[in-house]
Each structure stands twice: as structure tokens, then as C-alpha cells.
Amino acid sequence: MKNNGCPHTLSILLSVFKNNQRLIFVTSFLLLFSQSLSSCSGIRLITQDAGVIYARTMEFPIDFKSAIIAIPRTTEFIGTLPEKKAGLRWKNKYGILGANGFGIDHILDGMNEKGLAVGLYYFSRHAEYQPLTSKNAKQSLAPWELGTYLLSTCANIQEVRTALETVYVVPTYQETMHTVPPLHYVLHDASGKSLVVEYSKGTLTLYDNPLGVMTNSPSFDWHMTNIRNYVHLFTPQAKMVSLHGVELYPTGQGSNFWGLPGDFTPPSRFIRLVTLSQTAHAAATAIDGVNLAINIINNITIPRGTVVEEKEDATHFEYTQWVTVCDLTNTKLYFRTYDNHFYRSIDAKKLSFTGKKITRIAMAEPACYADYTNKLQ
Secondary structure, eight states: OEETTEEOOOOOOOOOOOHHHHHHHHHHHHHHTTSOOOOOEEEEEEOTTSOEEEEEEEEESSOOOOEEEEEOTTOEEEEEOGGGOEEEEEEOSSOEEEEEETTEEEEEEEEETTSOEEEEEEOTTTOOOOOOOTTTGGGEEOGGGHHHHHHHHOSSHHHHHHHTTTOEEOOOOBTTTTBOOOEEEEEEOTTSOEEEEEEETTEEEEEEOTTOOBOOSSOHHHHHHHGGGGGGGGSOOOOOEEETTEEEOOSSTTGGGTTOOOSOSHHHHHHHHHHHHHHSOOOSSHHHHHHHHHHHHGGGOOOTTTEEEEETTEEEEEEEEEEEEEETTTTEEEEEESSOOOOEEEEGGGOOOOSSSOEEEEOOOOOOOOOOGGGGO
């Protein structure tokens, strides 16, 4: 199958590591998750015609080997609990389209056919889930399963709030990742509403997210308070001032953004995305919104080798593995990868979601550069 001359590859399945290879693989993950590397960021835009666009980056030092998966309606799931015990049982009410990781059939980022989107973001040193008890076991699931559960059963933010009243997220060891993943979550619906979900000190906290921006630690309320340090970024361009007859002009356009943080820490990425998403001219339509979201999100993507952390004998390079853009109004998903910046799209309306199996295509593809030589001849 081809798309504008860029061949799709078959789904990438996780390799089964054996002997010393498996030992190296496990050791790498143990070293990785003792650190803070993970720099995912996201925005939500509302277009002039009330279209809703959600875009996010996925950063990680180890290749997620992500695929785009389509989960049919009526797919049955069982929550994963500590010691491999069975938790909450549920069945898909809505078809789901999104990106997974490590061959696991749960959503890291994506949307359902009703235009509800979810994103899982790293929340290191802050995530502390609800305790598992004999009373809540049958209503409990693992941290990496919550996004899929909410897309499976909810059509909008109000239904998400209701669902979270009866479901528990408990600290479950993820065997492929060799850790209890520290996560928090953002959800957006087709009306433009946005909600942040955090588990800290064993308690669920929900935050309305009027600006639609999401990054990593610290907690969401901290980021919203931190914006107050940057209110000057939303003022007009600086004007000429005269000092004792000397006229001083700004050195160039963009003086209102003087002091905009440019590093890749979560607080700086949060401020950068708030500033850019709130000052950019609103896109006219949904497809214009997709283009605007791509241009904004490009300001926080990370080249491999820029963010480095060394631990014992291991060196980790954080980089943007992929970017997804969800048009929640028209239920279309767009994605590109680190190696291939050619955006591919999938229209959820054209998927039946009636099958019995989860289908997938690998996200990874080599770079694709269209040859326009013939256009000059």
C-alpha cells in the first residue's frame, strides 16, 4: 500500500530478547526509569468555525516501536492488577484510533469515534496511585489502561468525570517497561472542553484545562501558577523610547517574546506552548487548525542528542519519536515520526470498528522526500 509515493511498512512487533540480549534490554529499562527523561507536550486549538484540534509530541529515550491501532467496538478488556490478578472488566462502546507502545494494545494517545481524545504523559516523582483493596479490585485497572478505558466508555468530558468516580487506578508493575509507569492524563472533547487527571498521594484530582496545554511534572496547578511569571509575553510589541534625545528601537520583531523560555524542561515547554497557542491567529477551519497545530508543536520537538542524561555506564538521548494531531471535529488522525516528517492521515469515519480484532500499522518509516525535478523541466 502506498501513500503519495511513501511506502507503508508492515506492523513492527516487539522482538523477543534472549540470553544476554534480554539482560541488556532489562538493564537499560531499569536505568532509564530511575531517571526523569520524558518530555511529552500537547496543545488544544479551537478554530474560528468551532473546530477542535489536539496535537502532542511523544519523547522517550528508548524506541516505543509504536503502531497506530484501531480498536473495534465490543472489544473486551480486563484490567491488570498487581501479581497478575484480574481487575475491571469492560467492553468497548466506541471505536478507538490512536498510537500504542511496545506492542501493547492500549492507547498512549488517540481518540474515539465521538471525538474524545486522551493523552498519557510522564509524571515522574509525582504520580502516586490509589491503593488496591479487596473492595475496589473489581473496579481497578493499571495506569497505562486508563486512557483506553475512558475512550472505550465515554463520549465527552462530562462522561469522563462520571466514569472516574467509580474506577480506581492502582500501582501496577508494567512488565515490558519494568516499572510502575508514573503517568498523568489530559482529555479533550469535540466541544473544546479539556480536563487534566492526576493521581497524587493516593488521591484523584481533576483540573479544568481552559488553555488546553499539557506537559510533565510538576503538577498541573503548579504550571498554571507559573504562568503568572510570564504575563509580559502577552503584551504588544515594544515601541521606540527616547532617552535624552537618543531614540532606541527594538533590535527586531518579536520583542514582546523577550524572555520566552527556550529549554526543554516541562515548565519551559508549558510556557512556550501557552504563549504560542494563545497568541497565534485562530485558524479558520479544522484543516487550517491542523496546519497551525503542526507549526506550533514544531517549537518544542527535540532532536536526538540534544537532551542527554548519563547514568552509570548508560547514556540516554531523549528525542521526539512521533507527533500526532487529532481533528476531533472530523475524527481524523495525522501523524509523523522522527525519521519521516511526511504526515500521514487516517479517517476514523471510514473505519467500520465492527471487526473482532485490533488492527495496526507501524508508525516507523524511512524519510520520504518528494522529487520535484520534473516540475522544472
